[in-house]
Amino acid sequence: MALDQQQWPNDLSAFWMPFTANRQFKKSPRMFVSADGMFYRTSDGRDVLDGSAGLWCCNAGHNRPKIVEAIQQQVAELDYAPAFQISHPKSFQLANQIIDIAPEGIDHVFFTNSGSESVDSALKIAIAYHRARGEGQRTRLVGRERGYHGVNFGGISVGGIVNNRRVFGSLLTGVDHLRHTHLPDRNAFSRGCPQHGAELAEDLERIAALHGGETIAAVIIEPVAGSTGVLVPPVGYLERIREICDKHGILLIFDEVITGFGRLGEPFAAQRFGVSPDMITCAKGLTSGVIPMGAVLSSAKIHDAFMTGPEYLIELFHGYTYSANPVACAAGIATLEIYREEGLFEKAKALAPYWEDALHSLRDHPGVIDIRNIGMVGAVELEPFEGAPTKRGFETFLNSYEAGLLTRVTGDVIALSPPLIAERSHIDQIIGIFGGVLRSA
Numbered sequence: 217m218a219l220d221q222q223q224w225p226n227d228l229s230a231f232w233m234p235f236t237a238n239r240q241f242k243k244s245p246r247m248f249v250s251a252d253g254m255f256y257r258t259s260d261g262r263d264v265l266d267g268s269a270g271l272w273c274c275n276a277g278h279n280r281p282k283i284v285e286a287i288q289q290q291v292a293e294l295d296y297a298p299a300f301q302i303s304h305p306k307s308f309q310l311a312n313q314i315i316d317i318a319p320e321g322i323d324h325v326f327f328t329n330s331g332s333e334s335v336d337s338a339l340k341i342a343i344a345y346h347r348a349r350g351e352g353q354r355t356r357l358v359g360r361e362r363g364y365h366g367v368n369f370g371g372i373s374v375g376g377i378v379n380n381r382r383v384f385g386s387l388l389t390g391v392d393h394l395r396h397t398h399l400p401d402r403n404a405f406s407r408g409c410p411q412h413g414a415e416l417a418e419d420l421e422r423i424a425a426l427h428g429g430e431t432i433a434a435v436i437i438e439p440v441a442g443s444t445g446v447l448v449p450p451v452g453y454l455e456r457i458r459e460i461c462d463k464h465g466i467l468l469i470f471d472e473v474i475t476g477f478g479r480l481g482e483p484f485a486a487q488r489f490g491v492s493p494d495m496i497t498c499a500k501g502l503t504s505g506v507i508p509m510g511a512v513l514s515s516a517k518i519h520d521a522f523m524t525g526p527e528y529l530i531e532l533f534h535g536y537t538y539s540a541n542p543v544a545c546a547a548g549i550a551t552l553e554i555y556r557e558e559g560l561f562e563k564a565k566a567l568a569p570y571w572e573d574a575l576h577s578l579r580d581h582p583g584v585i586d587i588r589n590i591g592m593v594g595a596v597e598l599e600p601f602e603g604a605p606t607k608r609g610f611e612t613f614l615n616s617y618e619a620g621l622l623t624r625v626t627g628d629v630i631a632l633s634p635p636l637i638a639e640r641s642h643i644d645q646i647i648g649i650f651g652g653v654l655r656s657a
């Protein structure tokens with residue numbers, strides 16, 4: 217069905233689009249007008265297969281009646297409740313349901329509205345936690361090169377993607393970065409965790425030696441770096457980071473905004489890798505992307521350190537007007553129910569080997585210089601055009617869209633992460649379309 221002419225906005229200039237080549241877009245707009253299951257429908261009436269779960273978030277697929285109805289009922293019953301000093305039953309229900317699937321030792325949920333807010337909340341909680349227990353000198357934060365932790369000042373300070381940092385001033389002070397773990401010479405075309413690079417975790421020892429480990433509040437890393445182009449951790453790397461954190465009393469925060477809620481075949485990457493962080497930041501899959509919502513998940517050790525002093529006092533001076541918004545909570549509860557009832561995390565785990573083989577079948581296609589994968593995530597890295605880095609990636613993204621496949625482009629890397637409802641036939645379709653795009657470029 218072609219889009220009714222009436223539905224076209226008559227001027228595209230007012231909306232300043234995020235992370236978008238605005239001028240290019242407004243010359244040839246790409247608009248989705250509806251979605252169902254694994255597919256989007258464009259304004260010119262084409263079906264586009266969702267190869268990226270929207271922006272890594274629509275893990276339950278699109279237009280799921282259970283989520284839609286939960287939202288409709290909630291908004292008609294209780295549209296909003298103040299987030300401070302008052303709450304509503306669904307906030308506690310959702311928090312408990314998250315804890316039920318969270319890694320051992322994670323016992324509390326602090327709600328936010330996005331991944332970026334989750335990250336900045338976790339960094340603040342880390343610093344305040346140390347202060348609450350008499351270690352106020354622990355103010356340093358450690359992130360990683362090529363890390364993506366959203367776009368707020370804390371997140372870009374610990375993040376390591378240069379274009380997200382370079383024009384935004386001096387950022388937070390007292391931040392160091394581990395080196396990234398991308399070693400194409402040694403690890404190209406790895407399946408799952410690459411063999412080489414665990415020694416890069418020793419960077420944390422060097423940073424601790426440089427500043428004194430007792431000055432570092434927290435290390436934040438994505439267990440699998442997503443937005444920089446899917447960097448899977450080398451075998452043993454995360455374990456070693458955990459050991460060094462323990463040795464120096466540093467909190468470990470896993471940013472699971474992408475990896476949370478089944479992307480790797482377990483509820484969280486922490487469970488997939490058997491490494492226990494002190495805090496987890498999440499968002500996206502929490503509501504399958506339908507309503508904005510994020511969360512910081514924390515251990516009892518951290519939470520309990522704040523629960524002192526007179527009971528009439530606020531323990532943590534932090535929160536958002538929309539923390540645990542009732543409509544978002546209803547969406548979250550319905551989403552977690554779908555994950556559970558349909559066994560979507562287990563389904564992702566079972567499908568991962570097929571996904572891996574399918575992705576790696578693209579190895580000999582024109583321009584492909586690396587393929588990386590784990591769980592239901594994958595990336596195909598393309599040789600940049602000489603003198604025009606990112607152009608090839610962007611063109612491949614556009615050509616895929618025209619050919620009926622939504623991908624996520626980051627530099628010259630095309631990332632793929634379909635909704636967890638995907639069947640083998642969808643994977644065949646994704647690889648078929650994408651392979652054709654690569655061959656005809």
Ligand SMILES: Cc1ncc(COP(=O)(O)O)c(C=O)c1O
Nearest residue numbers: 330331332364365366471473474
């Ligand atoms: C690891 C990670 N952290 C944080 C964020 C930021 O999330 P949001 O865009 O919801 O603020 C993202 C978004 O992709 C992410 O991948």
